[in-house]
Structure formats: C-alpha cells, structure tokens
Amino acid sequence: MINRRNLLQSGVGAGLVLGASGMLPAWARSASEGNLGIPALAGKDFDLSISSFPVRINGKAGMATGINGSVPGPLVRFREGDDISVNVTNMLMEDTSIHWHGLLVPFQMDGVPGIAFPGIKPGETFNYKWNLAQNGTYWYHSHSGLQEQLGHYGPLIIDPKDADPVAYDREYVLVLSDWSFESPHRIFSKLKKAGPTYNYQQRTLGDFFEDVSEKGFGQTLQDRAMWNQMRMSQTDWADVTAATYTYLINGRSTQDNWDAVFAPGERVRLRIINGSAMSIFNFRIPGLAMTVVASDGLNVKPVETDEFQIGVAETYDVIVEPKEARAFAMVAESIDRSGQVVATLAPRKGMRAAPPEMREPVLLTMKDMGMGGMDHGAMSDMPNMDPAPMPGMDGMDHSMMPGMDHSAMPGMEGMDHGAMPGMEHGGMSGMEPMGSMDNLAPGVERGPGVVGIAMNPVNRLDEPGQGLGNVDHRVLRYSQLRSLDRNPDLRAPEREIELHLTSNMERYMWSFDGVRFAHIKEPIKFYKGERLRLTMINDTMMPHPIHLHGMFFDVVNGGNDHKPRKHTIIVKPGEKLSVDISAEHVGDWAFHCHLLYHMHAGMMQVVSVLDEPNPHASPMPDMMKTGGMNMEGMEMEGMDHSKMDHSGMSGMDMPNMNTGENK
Amino acid sequence: MMRIKIVSSIAAGLAMSGFAFGMPAFAQQEGNQQGTQTGEEPLWSQADAYYGTAEMAKAREEVLHEGGAQSTYYVLFNQLEAQSADGRDDLYWNGQAWYGGDINKIWFKTEGKSSLNNGDVEDAELQALYSRAIAPYWNLQAGLRHDFKPDSLDYAVIGVQGLAPYFFEIDVSAFLSTEGNVSARAEIEYDLLLTQRLILQPRIEANLSLQDVPERMLGAGLNNIDAGLRLRYEIKREFAPYIGIEWQGNFGDTKNFIQATGGETDKTVFVAGVRTWF
Numbered sequence: 012m013i014n015r016r017n018l019l020q021s022g023v024g025a026g027l028v029l030g031a032s033g034m035l036p037a038w039a040r041s042a043s044e045g046n047l048g049i050p051a052l053a054g055k056d057f058d059l060s061i062s063s064f065p066v067r068i069n070g071k072a073g074m075a076t077g078i079n080g081s082v083p084g085p086l087v088r089f090r091e092g093d094d095i096s097v098n099v100t101n102m103l104m105e106d107t108s109i110h111w112h113g114l115l116v117p118f119q120m121d122g123v124p125g126i127a128f129p130g131i132k133p134g135e136t137f138n139y140k141w142n143l144a145q146n147g148t149y150w151y152h153s154h155s156g157l158q159e160q161l162g163h164y165g166p167l168i169i170d171p172k173d174a175d176p177v178a179y180d181r182e183y184v185l186v187l188s189d190w191s192f193e194s195p196h197r198i199f200s201k202l203k204k205a206g207p208t209y210n211y212q213q214r215t216l217g218d219f220f221e222d223v224s225e226k227g228f229g230q231t232l233q234d235r236a237m238w239n240q241m242r243m244s245q246t247d248w249a250d251v252t253a254a255t256y257t258y259l260i261n262g263r264s265t266q267d268n269w270d271a272v273f274a275p276g277e278r279v280r281l282r283i284i285n286g287s288a289m290s291i292f293n294f295r296i297p298g299l300a301m302t303v304v305a306s307d308g309l310n311v312k313p314v315e316t317d318e319f320q321i322g323v324a325e326t327y328d329v330i331v332e333p334k335e336a337r338a339f340a341m342v343a344e345s346i347d348r349s350g351q352v353v354a355t356l357a358p359r360k361g362m363r364a365a366p367p368e369m370r371e372p373v374l375l376t377m378k379d380m381g382m383g384g385m386d387h388g389a390m391s392d393m394p395n396m397d398p399a400p401m402p403g404m405d406g407m408d409h410s411m412m413p414g415m416d417h418s419a420m421p422g423m424e425g426m427d428h429g430a431m432p433g434m435e436h437g438g439m440s441g442m443e444p445m446g447s448m449d450n451l452a453p454g455v456e457r458g459p460g461v462v463g464i465a466m467n468p469v470n471r472l473d474e475p476g477q478g479l480g481n482v483d484h485r486v487l488r489y490s491q492l493r494s495l496d497r498n499p500d501l502r503a504p505e506r507e508i509e510l511h512l513t514s515n516m517e518r519y520m521w522s523f524d525g526v527r528f529a530h531i532k533e534p535i536k537f538y539k540g541e542r543l544r545l546t547m548i549n550d551t552m553m554p555h556p557i558h559l560h561g562m563f564f565d566v567v568n569g570g571n572d573h574k575p576r577k578h579t580i581i582v583k584p585g586e587k588l589s590v591d592i593s594a595e596h597v598g599d600w601a602f603h604c605h606l607l608y609h610m611h612a613g614m615m616q617v618v619s620v621l622d623e624p625n626p627h628a629s630p631m632p633d634m635m636k637t638g639g640m641n642m643e644g645m646e647m648e649g650m651d652h653s654k655m656d657h658s659g660m661s662g663m664d665m666p667n668m669n670t671g672e673n674k
Numbered sequence: 675m676m677r678i679k680i681v682s683s684i685a686a687g688l689a690m691s692g693f694a695f696g697m698p699a700f701a702q703q704e705g706n707q708q709g710t711q712t713g714e715e716p717l718w719s720q721a722d723a724y725y726g727t728a729e730m731a732k733a734r735e736e737v738l739h740e741g742g743a744q745s746t747y748y749v750l751f752n753q754l755e756a757q758s759a760d761g762r763d764d765l766y767w768n769g770q771a772w773y774g775g776d777i778n779k780i781w782f783k784t785e786g787k788s789s790l791n792n793g794d795v796e797d798a799e800l801q802a803l804y805s806r807a808i809a810p811y812w813n814l815q816a817g818l819r820h821d822f823k824p825d826s827l828d829y830a831v832i833g834v835q836g837l838a839p840y841f842f843e844i845d846v847s848a849f850l851s852t853e854g855n856v857s858a859r860a861e862i863e864y865d866l867l868l869t870q871r872l873i874l875q876p877r878i879e880a881n882l883s884l885q886d887v888p889e890r891m892l893g894a895g896l897n898n899i900d901a902g903l904r905l906r907y908e909i910k911r912e913f914a915p916y917i918g919i920e921w922q923g924n925f926g927d928t929k930n931f932i933q934a935t936g937g938e939t940d941k942t943v944f945v946a947g948v949r950t951w952f
Contacts, residue, residue, distance in 0.1 A: 119721055119725070124737055125730070125737025128721055129732070200746050204951065205951070208911045211870040213870060214867070215867040215869055242839060458810075459777060517810065518776055518810075520742070528737075528738060529738050529739060530742065534717055612741075613742025
C-alpha cells in the first residue's frame with residue numbers, strides 16, 4: 012500500500028513550489044480574484060502533498076503545515092460511486108496522515124495512525140482507495156499530532172450520483188478555522204500549566220460591583236460563592252481564544268476579507284465546514300435568512316433559521332436568497348465571543364461588508380454545571396424535585412418489572428438516571444459534585460482527573476446553541492433537524508452504552524468515563540450487525556463536539572424514522588443525550604472529542620466493531636414476556652430524552668410514558 | 675524520648691507514602707504499555723492484517739501515548755523581587771518548577787533572600803519532591819529539602835499543595851531536620867482580578883516550629899508571618915511586573931531570641947519585582 016517515490020521527479024515537487032507562494036486554491040480565492048463559484052476539481056485520482064510552507068495571515072508571516080501548499084487544502088471533489096484513488100505524499104520531517112471526516116471508507120483507509128493504519132512516514136506516499144455510496148459536504152484533515160492546528164485540513168464534496176434534491180444557482184464552500192502564530196505544542200503546554208491562560212473574560216472586581224448594584228449584595232455574594240466554592244469559572248467557554256487565535260474563513264481573516272458574489276434573486280448554496288482545532292462558532296448572515304438543507308453531509312428537511320452554532324468538524328449546507336444588491340456579512344463568531352471572522356457575500360467583486368459589532372460575552376449557567384433546572388431559585392419551585400406529581404413514573408419503577416434489564420431497555424435509561432437524581436437530594440448541600448454522588452455514574456473511574464459528575468443532566472437538544480438563548484432572532488436547535496430520507500435502519504436499539512464526558516480543567520485532563528485514552532483497559536466493543544444506543548452525559552463545563560469514525564449517529568431528537576444522522580454532535584455541558592448507531596462496518600474506529608487539545612489530553616477511545624457473535628444479542632423478547640410489556644408497540648420515541656428536556660419534567664406528562672404498562 | 679517518637683513516626687509515614695507512590699515520577703512511564711508488550715493481547719489489532727503487527731504496534735503505542743500520557747514542565751517565579759525597608763534592600767525569591775505527567779511529577783521549590791547592599795546570601799533553600807495527584811485539586815508531596823544558608827542543613831519534607839474552594843492556592847509542608855527538629859510552613863495566596871490583567875494578590879506565609887532551636891533563633895510555636903499584598907500587571911500571562919507591601923513579623927520565643935540579639939522583630943517592606951512563568 013505504501014510505496015516510496017523519488018519526490019523530486021514527481022509532480023508533487025512542482026506543487027510545492029507553487030505552494031511556497033502561499034497561494035490559495037482556486038475555490039478559496041476571493042471573488043475579487045476572479046472566483047465566481049467553485050471550480051469543479053472533479054476527478055477520480057488525486058495527488059496530495061503534505062508539506063510546510065510560509066503563509067501570510069492578517070498581514071503577518073507564519074509557517075503552515077498543509078496540503079498542496081495552501082490553507083485550507085484543495086477542494087477534493089468527486090462523484091458518488093466512482094472508484095477513487097488519492098496519493099498522499101509526506102514531504103514533512105515527521106509522520107502525517109489524512110482522515111476523511113464523515114466518509115464511510117473501509118476502516119484501513121480511515122487514516123488514523125495507530126488505529127486504522129501506521130501513518131505516512133516522511134518521504135512516503137500512501138494510496139487511499141475507496142468507492143462510496145454517499146454524497147454531500149465533508150472535509151479531510153490530519154490525524155497526526157497537532158498538525159490540524161497548523162493548517163492541515165481541506166474541504167471535500169461528493170456529488171450525488173442522481174439528481175441533487177437541493178436546487179441552487181451557485182455554491183460556495185466556507186471553511187471556518189482558527190489560526191495561531193504560537194506553536195500548537197506551546198498552546199497545549201500552556202493549557203497544562205495554567206488553564207485559563209487565554210481567557211481574558213474572567214469575572215473581575217468591577218463585574219462584582221456591577222452585579223451588586225443590579226442584584227444586591229446578598230444575591231451577588233451567593234451566586235459568586237456557589238461557583239467559587241466549586242472552583243468553577245462562569246466564563247469557561249473556550250480553552251483557546253482570540254487571545255492567540257485569528258479566525259479564518261477560507262484561510263482569510265476579516266481584514267483579508269474573503270468575498271463571494273451573487274446575483275440578486277439567485278439561490279446560493281453555502282457549504283459551511285468547521286475545520287477549526289478548538290473553536291466552536293456561531294454563524295449568521297445579518298439580514299439574510301438561511302435555510303439549512305444538509306448537516307454533516309446528509310440532507311435534512313429544509314429548516315429556515317437566522318443563526319446556528321457549528322461545532323468543530325460539523326458541516327451545514329444552507330441556501331440563501333439575497334434579493335437586495337448589497338454586501339452581506341457572513342459572520343463566524345467564536346462561542347466565547349472573544350473574536351469573530353467576517354467574509355463578504357456581495358453583488359460585485361471586491362466589496363467588503365461592514366462587520367457587525369462584537370456581541371457581549373454571556374455567562375455559563377447552573378444548567379451548564381450539570382444542575383439543569385436548579386437555577387430557578389429555591390428547590391421548592393421545581394416540580395421535578397418532587398416525586399409526587401409524577402404518576403407516570405410508577406410505571407417505570409424497577410421493582411414492578413423484575414425482569415427488566417437496563418441494557419435491554421435503552422429508551423428507559425433516561426428515566427432513572429438522567430432525569431431523577433436531583434430528587435434524591437433535598438438541599439443545596441448536594442451541590443458539591445464530589446462525595447456521595449458516586450452512584451450517579453458507577454461506570455466512571457473517579458480520581459484526580461474527574462472533578463465531578465453532573466448531578467442533574469438534562470437533554471438540551473431542544474435548546475439553541477450554547478449561549479444563544481437570548482439573541483433576538485431564530486437559532487437552529489438540533490431538535491429541529493429531520494433527515495430528508497427515511498432512516499436506513501429503523502430497528503430499536505438492542506442495548507445502551509452510557510458514556511460520561513469527564514474532566515479536570517485545573518489539570519487540563521480530559522477523558523471518557525474518567526479514563527484518559529493512554530490508560531484504557533479495553534476499547535468500546537460493538538458487534539457487527541447490532542443496533543445500539545449511545546447515551547452521553549457531559550459532566551464537564553464545556554461543550555464537546557463528539558465524533559465517531561465510520562458510523563453515523565442517528566440523533567434521538569424526536570424524529571422517529573427521520574432522525575438527523577450526524578458524524579459529529581455537540582454535547583452541551585450538563586447534557587445527557589442519546590444517539591442510535593448501526594454497527595455495520597467491521598474495524599477499529601477512532602472515537603473522540605473533536606476539540607484538538609481535549610483529544611490530545613485523552614478524550615478519545617477506540618470503537619472496535621467486531622465480526623464476532625454478539626454476547627449482548629437480543630435479551631428483548633425474554634424481557635417482553637417477563638414484564639408483560641409489548642415492546643413492539645412501545646414507541647421508543649416517546650421516551651426520547653429530547654422530550655424530557657429542560658427544567659420542568661414536562662416529559663413526564665407524555666402519554667407515552669404509561670404505554671409500557673397500559674398497552 | 676518524645677522527639678525520637680515523633681521522628682520515627684514521621685519517618686515511617688514518609689516510608690509508607692513512598693510505598694504507596696511506587697516509583698518516583700521520573701522513573702515512571704505513565705500510560706498504557708499494552709500496545710507493545712509482547713505476549714500481551716493488544717487493545718485492538720484489526721489493522722494488523724493489512725499493515726503488519728510490528729508497524730501497527732509501534733503506531734498504537736504512539737497514539738496511546740499522545741492521548742494523555744505526555745509530560746510537561748513548568749517553571750514559576752512567583753516572587754522575584756527587591757524588598758526595601760529603612761535603607762536596607764534585599765533580593766527575595768520564591769519559585770517552583772515541575773516536570774511530569776498529569777498524576778506523577780517531580781517538583782522543585784526554592785526560596786531565599788540575599789542582601790542587595792553587600793551581596794550576602796542570608797537564606798537559601800531548595801526542595802526536591804515527588805508529587806502525586808491524590809484528588810482533583812490536591813497533590814501530596816514528599817522529598818528532601820536542603821538549606822544552603824544560613825548554614826547547611828537537610829530535611830525530610832512531606833506536604834500538600836493544591837487549590838482550595840474559593841480559589842485559594844494552598845501549600846502546607848512539614849519538615850524534619852537531620853538534627854531531629856520538626857517545623858512546618860503554610861502558604862496561602864489568592865488572585866483578585868481587578869481587571870483582566872491587573873491582579874491583586876494577597877499572600878500569607880507562616881512558619882512554625884515544634885521545639886526551641888536557639889542556634890537558629892527559632893522558638894516553639896509560631897515563628898513568623900509574612901503577610902503581603904502584591905499588585906501585578908500581566909503584560910502577558912507569563913510576565914507580570916508588580917509592586918507591593920509586606921509585613922514581616924516574628925512571634926513568641928523566636929521574637930525573644932531576635933530581641934535578645936538586638937534584631938528587628940517586625941518590619942514593613944516595600945516590594946517591586948516580576949512574576950514570571952514558562
């Protein structure tokens with residue numbers, strides 16, 4: 012598979028010379044440079060070369076590591092069903108790799124060193140080959156070291172074999188990213204030494220007095236005391252911020268202004284890819300509504316919105332129809348609001364949209380601390396704290412279903428763990444995350460790497476992107492997404508895996524279930540052909556874009572047989588959400604938080620899809636008999652965590668709650 | 675007799691903690707070795723069929739190591755300052771450095787004072803410790819301390835360092851000297867953000883002794899307290915010049931010993947220096 016070449020004699024050398032000028036690929040070149048759309052670099056055979064080269068960003072010279080001499084790398088575009096061959100040549104002094112993000116390639120072509128292949132050594136060329144039955148907007152990037160931070164990423168489009176259900180007159184790719192002139196290893200080591208080092212939005216004495224004049228001394232003191240007592244910061248939105256980052260759209264800062272043109276009345280398709288190392292963005296085009304038509308490469312039923320949050324590695328395709336002949340600002344604002352990047356969508360080349368003023372940063376809430384619903388004041392205000400008004404719960408009582416097995420009833424998990432724990436703790440004394448909370452998460456290895464377990468995680472799929480609750484326009488919610496196509500696998504999950512996202516910000520330790528990747532005892536095992544539910548609980552104070560290679564997540568958001576299918580999903584702080592997965596592709600697959608330094612600190616695992624008899628195979632029928640429940644008729648959707656959202660146990664009134672008993 | 679008992683119990687405590695820690699940090703390789711160990715089943719291995727076991731094993735070890743087993747270093751001069759009072763100027767330093775993984779580290783601490791008037795070093799000590807994370811916010815530390823000045827003396831050290839609720843930085847250590855004397859030190863500091871870069875740091879350091887040590891002018895009980903307020907400006911997070919004021923007072927027999935030799939028993943000094951880390 013790997014063959015050595017004499018690089019100087021190959022065409023790659025020429026590409027490097029070109030790259031040395033820091034030239035952008037044609038598709039990322041501004042309209043002002045003559046690019047009116049995306050040149051279709053369609054083909055079946057691609058040559059990519061990875062090297063280090065100088066770039067100029069915001070007028071300042073830096074060194075990038077990237078593909079074919081540009082940041083981002085070239086648009087790789089091919090047709091669904093074609094036999095594709097990509098030669099990747101490593102011209103670096105260290106190993107490299109390319110992972111095809113969201114592509115369901117054979118696992119040995121997935122490009123993760125140490126998991127899917129050995130990596131590409133200096134001077135070597137690796138030949139990737141595949142033939143895919145999927146289409147849409149994707150991207151590709153290095154999975155070696157911290158190369159992603161240095162510019163080693165690019166967009167990828169698979170054109171549909173048949174007619175595209177999305178009609179458009181013109182299209183652009185927007186790769187959002189974060190650039191730093193600091194070395195990524197330096198950034199990582201600074202985070203290890205002093206976690207909040209890049210946070211210049213911390214609470215100050217001035218904020219304290221402001222709060223006092225607003226809320227009074229007692230309330231302010233009480234609020235501050237709660238966070239400070241727990242050694243948590245209400246401003247912990249992002250580990251790495253605009254203090255070191257220059258945010259980019261297609262390799263351009265606001266100053267460098269990437270611009271695209273449109274003719275009024277045209278339907279313009281924007282394929283937006285978050286290729287950042289660490290930055291979750293809020294994307295909007297003030298004055299222009301966006302119709303979301305695809306997410307993570309797969310078509311969704313069109314939904315109109317004004318803003319959406321896009322996690323690292325997520326993609327959204329939107330259609331905009333600008334009618335006025337004026338310049339529109341395409342704004343990607345980092346989640347912590349420390350910075351933004353603006354590109355221009357205009358009727359003529361060379362125009363520059365006026366960047367909107369930066370919005371005020373907001374503060375994290377009690378819900379982000381894993382105490383959903385507890386931020387409304389006194390405990391007595393909270394209906395979910397009192398078991399009495401929840402008759403539906405009786406049906407869920409384990410004692411009444413002796414034969415009931417957790418693993419067999421994925422849909423029910425949310426009932427006893429997710430929604431209820433808060434009830435067991437009468438007073439605010441239960442705030443200390445350490446202590447008697449161990450029973451909340453028996454699967455989590457407690458130790459210096461785990462500060463706490465979310466006491467009352469809630470489903471937040473029906474909330475807008477974190478921090479966007481108070482903007483005065485529409486914001487996309489995951490619960491709004493519906494797959495355009497009916498889901499390919501409609502089986503109910505046979506078992507559930509519960510996974511906690513855990514951390515200690517102070518030591519900059521990040522992990523799954525309290526175990527850093529370096530210390531795992533075994534991978535997560537899936538068995539070929541099984542359908543399972545993965546429930547993730549975010550015990551940390553930060554949102555994590557979680558990505559599983561080789562499989563899509565069917566997001567359990569109330570979408571029945573049209574659940575949106577995603578390769579990457581943001582799990583908000585204090586959230587408990589579920590995705591269903593069909594384990595089809597045998598192999599070892601990487602599974603990790605797509606925030607680069609979280610992955611580097613240990614928030615990663617391997618999912619091994621094994622071609623072995625499934626030891627968990629169908630306990631379902633037995634249980635149905637024992638419990639006297641008609642599982643067939645029991646609509647799992649009724650149990651969706653998405654409907655159990657927020658503070659109030661509104662989900663408790665759901666008629667479906669009782670179905671198990673009544674049917 | 676009493677002293678011997680204490681000595682032996684502390685020695686036993688140190689030895690026990692030593693056992694609990696296992697190897698010292700620098701001798702310990704954090705991370706999972708199963709990827710390469712011969713005879714042991716690798717954690718996953720499906721790619722071996724395509725690329726060979728040897729090459730995959732090496733890459734497996736690397737990817738595991740890069741997932742939370744890396745080592746980092748840190749050097750901090752919390753105080754590097756001139757202290758002035760009544761025409762007397764001293765250079766005072768208080769710093770620490772560590773190297774290691776998330777759990778196990780080797781940790782150095784140094785503190786000392788030298789006269790800026792005549793260049794004499796009055797106090798200088800260095801601690802070399804093994805540090806282990808025992809709780810999310812706390813490290814248990816044990817090792818050796820050597821005083822270069824006022825005279826050469828060695829100690830065994832055991833201590834706890836970490837972040838207390840409400841963001842108080844705490845460092846508490848007990849020392850057992852080769853002369854059999856037991857002493858302790860506690861340091862508490864807090865960062866009050868006036869703005870994002872202007873930070874007021876109240877800091878208290880107290881020293882205690884279990885017994886009179888007349889030759890070192892230490893009385894049993896509380897020896898002294900340094901209570902300071904330092905106002906720094908973080909030009910970069912890593913580099914912050916500061917000014918401040920500190921009260922340095924002695925207590926009990928320590929105070930009496932100093933009084934007997936005609937020394938100053940308490941004073942207020944003005945300080946100016948830099949806090950820096952890398």
